[in-house]
Structure formats: C-alpha cells, structure tokens
Amino acid sequence: MKLKQDLKDYFSLPWRAYVILGSTIINRMGGFVGPFLALILSSKMGLSNATIGFVVAINSIASIIGTLIGGRIIDKFGSRNTRVIFHGLHGLMYLLCVPLGASLAVIPLLTLASFFTGIQAPTGSTLIMANTKPEERKSAFSLNYIAINVGFSIGPLIAVLLYENHLNLLFIGDALSSFVSVLMIAVLIPGNDVPKEEKSKQTQKELSTIALLIKNPNIIIVVGVIMLYFVAFSQFSFGVPITAKNVFGEIKGPEVYGVLASINGVLCMVLTPFVSILVKPLKVSTIIALNGLLYAIGFGMYAFIGSVPLFVAATVIWTVGEILGATNMDVYIAENAPPSHRGRVSALAPVARRTGFVVGPALAGLVSTAFGLTAMWMVVITFALTGSFLMFKSKSMGVKESVEVERVG
Structure with a gap:
C-alpha cells in the first residue's frame, strides 16, 4: 500500500x-x-x-x-x-x-x-x-x-x-x-519564479554569493563532493572502456563496453522511481553519501574482476549510486539557497560536474600510464570515499541541513 x-x-x-x-x-x-x-x-x-x-x-x-x-x-x-x-x-x-x-x-x-x-x-x-x-x-x-x-x-x-x-x-x-x-x-x-509560500520564508538580506557560501558551509561541502564524485563518474567514458579492452581484448572489449553502456541507460530509466522510493526515509545528505560509497564499490570492482557477469554487477552497483546522486544533489543545493540566490548557487553544480569531467580522465590517464590500471582505480576509490566521508561527517562538523531539505519527499 x-x-x-x-x-x-x-x-x-x-x-x-x-x-x-x-x-x-x-x-x-x-x-x-x-x-x-x-x-x-x-x-x-x-x-x-x-x-x-x-x-x-x-x-x-x-x-x-x-x-x-x-x-x-x-x-x-x-x-x-x-x-x-x-x-x-x-x-x-x-x-x-x-x-x-x-x-x-x-x-x-x-x-x-x-x-x-x-x-x-x-x-x-x-x-x-x-x-x-x-x-x-x-x-x-x-x-x-x-x-x-x-x-x-x-x-x-x-x-x-x-x-x-x-x-x-x-x-x-x-x-x-x-x-x-x-x-x-x-x-x-x-x-513568476518564486512560489508565494516561499516568499514569506525569505528573511535573509541580500548577500554576495561568497558571503552566502560562508554562512552556508553545507553548500560548499556538497559542491566539493559533486566534483569528487564526477572525477569518479567520468571513468565510465574513460577508465571503463580502457579496462574492458585490457581485460577482454581489442575486439570483445568494445562490445562489452557497449553492453555496459546500454545496461546503464536502461537501469537509469527503470530503477529511478524505485530507488527513490527505497531511500525516501533517509536524509538527503545520507543519500548523497551513499552515492559515493556505491561509486567506490562499483568502480573499484573493475580493478580486480575479469568476467563479463562481474563487469555487469559492478555497473549495476555504481548506476544505483548515480541515481541517488542525480536525484538528490540539486535538491540539496537549491533547498539550502534562499530564493534570491537560487540561480547563482544552482549554477555551482554544473560547474563542479564539468570540472570533475575535465580532471577525471586527465588524472586517470596520467596515473594509469605511470602506475597501471589497478592504481588508477585505487585513486578513483579514494575520490569517491572522500566525498562520501565528507557527507557522512557533515553533521558532526557542525553543518545542518535546512528545514526545507528535511521536508523534501
């Protein structure tokens, strides 16, 4: 029911x-x-x-x-x-x-x-x-x-x-x-972009974006976490195809990667409502932290596995993490920003994502060339776990979610 x-x-x-x-x-x-x-x-x-x-x-x-x-x-x-x-x-x-x-x-x-x-x-x-x-x-x-x-x-x-x-x-x-x-x-x-019920909640005076971020460290933390996560997520288009080719060969490797890409796309469409319902009782910060944990497990598996079923399993795991992040990060940022700054604060998320996508492949390329693919995936695990740790520890660091965030869902 x-x-x-x-x-x-x-x-x-x-x-x-x-x-x-x-x-x-x-x-x-x-x-x-x-x-x-x-x-x-x-x-x-x-x-x-x-x-x-x-x-x-x-x-x-x-x-x-x-x-x-x-x-x-x-x-x-x-x-x-x-x-x-x-x-x-x-x-x-x-x-x-x-x-x-x-x-x-x-x-x-x-x-x-x-x-x-x-x-x-x-x-x-x-x-x-x-x-x-x-x-x-x-x-x-x-x-x-x-x-x-x-x-x-x-x-x-x-x-x-x-x-x-x-x-x-x-x-x-x-x-x-x-x-x-x-x-x-x-x-x-x-x-009109600001619903009437929210206008009455806006009691903050107009602040510069920097001043607002200083007063709301939770926004700074989650933007940093997004960048860390997207360094990991960018490996779907860099580290995963390279690893698939290394494990399965020049011909079968690209075929396996194509299958993984299709699985990811289908799961994102099919699982999103059910995953969202499953984590509905959790706080948004906890959900985002789980995003990083699943990235660490899913992408990290590629360092040690060598069969197609396990590659599929790894893809399923980090895809669930992708769904958790994609459906909650923008909510967390926007809900922690007053309506007067919503555009400027929301703009930080796509900038962080693009930065992660630029840094991720470049860093992975350098590490894999110098130390091998296993070392590359260890670095990816580190980035994902660091982001997850920051979100899990945000409350003990004195960071509180806004009342509206806790009401979402």
Whole structure:
C-alpha cells in the first residue's frame, strides 16, 4: 500500500512540472550535435586530434563561463525568461550553421551555442524548484532524471541515421527541438519564479554569493563532493572502456563496453522511481553519501574482476549510486539557497560536474600510464570515499541541513 502511495506521488505533481519534464525530453531527444561534435570535426572537417581537443576544450570553457554568468541572470530575470531567451539563442546558432555545411565557419557558432547553453543550464533545476513545493521536489527531480535519460536514449539513435549523409538535418533537428522546448516553457510556464509560500520564508538580506557560501558551509561541502564524485563518474567514458579492452581484448572489449553502456541507460530509466522510493526515509545528505560509497564499490570492482557477469554487477552497483546522486544533489543545493540566490548557487553544480569531467580522465590517464590500471582505480576509490566521508561527517562538523531539505519527499 505504501509503495502504491509513493508511486502515486509521481502522478500528483503540479501540471507545470510535467510541462517542464516534457520540454526536457524534447530538448534532450533533439540533442544531435553534441554527441557527434568530435566526429563532425574529425570526419567532416578533417581536423587533427590536437585541434579537435582544443575546440572541445574551448567549448567546455565557454559553457562553464556561461553557467557562472547564468546564475546571476536567473536571479535577476527569472528561470523562465533565462531559459526562453538563451536556449532560443542556442537553437539559433545551430540554425545558422546549416547553410555553412562542414566549413570551419561553424566553429565560432558552436562555441557561442555552448556559451548560451551554459547560461541557461542552471534553469534545469531552478525551474523545477520554482514550480513545485518542497515536499514535491524529490519526485520532480526523479522524474526529471528519467526524462533526461529517455531523451538521451532516443536522440543518438536518430542522429546516427542523419550523420553520414544529412549533416544539415543534424543541425536543423537540434535547433527545432530547442525551439519547441522553449515554446512550451514560454507559453505554459508563468513568469513568476518564486512560489508565494516561499516568499514569506525569505528573511535573509541580500548577500554576495561568497558571503552566502560562508554562512552556508553545507553548500560548499556538497559542491566539493559533486566534483569528487564526477572525477569518479567520468571513468565510465574513460577508465571503463580502457579496462574492458585490457581485460577482454581489442575486439570483445568494445562490445562489452557497449553492453555496459546500454545496461546503464536502461537501469537509469527503470530503477529511478524505485530507488527513490527505497531511500525516501533517509536524509538527503545520507543519500548523497551513499552515492559515493556505491561509486567506490562499483568502480573499484573493475580493478580486480575479469568476467563479463562481474563487469555487469559492478555497473549495476555504481548506476544505483548515480541515481541517488542525480536525484538528490540539486535538491540539496537549491533547498539550502534562499530564493534570491537560487540561480547563482544552482549554477555551482554544473560547474563542479564539468570540472570533475575535465580532471577525471586527465588524472586517470596520467596515473594509469605511470602506475597501471589497478592504481588508477585505487585513486578513483579514494575520490569517491572522500566525498562520501565528507557527507557522512557533515553533521558532526557542525553543518545542518535546512528545514526545507528535511521536508523534501
């Protein structure tokens, strides 16, 4: 009976939450260009690996800068307006790429698109925060995570069909999905970003972001933990395929990795509501700590195992950890930020994630080259356990969760 009631929570959210989720699915489903960027630069434009790496790095930096700026813009002009304007500009940049074909002239437009995407990136969480009550947000963020994975699972399949002979349709499709997603938000979501019931709770005076972080060390801790976790999580696209090739060989290794990637995607969609219900009685900080513990166990197993079933088991374990983190980290950050700073504080999470993704493969590459794959996985375990330890010990360090965080779920 309790399970039935918990599942019912997913279907009793405000209608605006489902509009946001639908917009997310359409946007992610049409994300054609991003996953194929390196291939476009290589096969279609003929750039060297070094040049491709430079372009990808510049795009990542542009996105990070945009995210840092976007937090302030969101707090000043609102999540809805920020999403509509800058996600629309993202789509416009891709549309301008269409007549240019596979020429070098598209590279500045791609960089601008990354910058605009970065600006609106925090709205992924702030829009949900603004259109749900505290007790609804765990369910809303869980569904949002499912929506992201549904979109990502469909988008690349469509992009594969277009990439080889219809590059222009790749850009057109990405742009159109952005415009449809933006139109849904513009027409169906009201402009007021702060629910009335939360306005009365906001008693803090306007502080600088740094002053706010000093007064709320729990935000600093969880942002640091996110970066540590994503150093570990980034190994899904670096350490895992390398280890699979090392264990199973040049031919079977990539096949095994493909199976693991599919398992991860399916589990993220299927298990998310059930995992969320299972951990519902726990405090958010405890759930995030368990995220790191499962990362340490799951990714750490790759250092010692040598069979496909055990590789699958390891993937299942860290995927559950991924679900725990993905459905709770943004809740924890946003709930600990006053509405006046919600955009700026929420912007810290994607910056921490991107930083982890940059540091993770680079560090793993250096360690694996110098000391071997086992040593690399030991480093990954250390990062994951350090983050988990920080979250478990946050209360004894004098860090308290906000009242709203404890009410979530």
